[in-house]
Amino acid sequence: MPFASRSVRLLMVASAAVFAAAAFGIRAVTDGQIGQYSGAALSGSIVYTIVVFVRPPISPLVAGGIATAYCWFVEFSQLTGIPAALSERSVIAQLLLGTQFDIVDVAWYPVGVVPLVALHWFLRTRSS
Incomplete structure (x- = not known):
């Protein structure tokens, strides 16, 4: 029996909170690339949880594709300067x-998404 949508949504909220806490925690205790790239990976994880929160019955591969595409969209939008201007305010x-923009971040977003796709896939097949 698949998880109820309400249970999935609660799990996604809790997961997003854990990923955000981990990102801020890592940034607080490290400098440089570790904080930056772990932040990108964990951002991808947070976006994945948001996608599943919005549509609990979504396929893991579709959720992973949407999460990665969204992260890439945001990253490439930084080439326009609009996010920088908004960030100043x-x-x-x-x-x-x-x-x-940091091209390396583009590679790190899937690092945070792919393990969640695998876990989601495993849990779906197991509950079927």
Whole structure:
């Protein structure tokens, strides 16, 4: 029997909170690339949880594709300068949109998404 949508949504909220806490925790105790790239991977994980929160019955591969595409869209939008301008005015915008493009982040988003796709797939097949 598949998980009820309400249970899945609660799990996604809790997971997103854990991923956000991990990202902020890593940033608080490290400098440089570890904090930056773990933040990108964990951002991908958070976006995945949001996708599943919005549509609990979604396929893991579709959810992973949407999450990765969204992260890439946000990253490439940084080439326009609009996120940087918004980030100057708002800490929330800075956290959500970033400030400058980094091609390495593009590779790190799937690092946070792929394990969740695998776990989601495993749990779906097991509950069927």
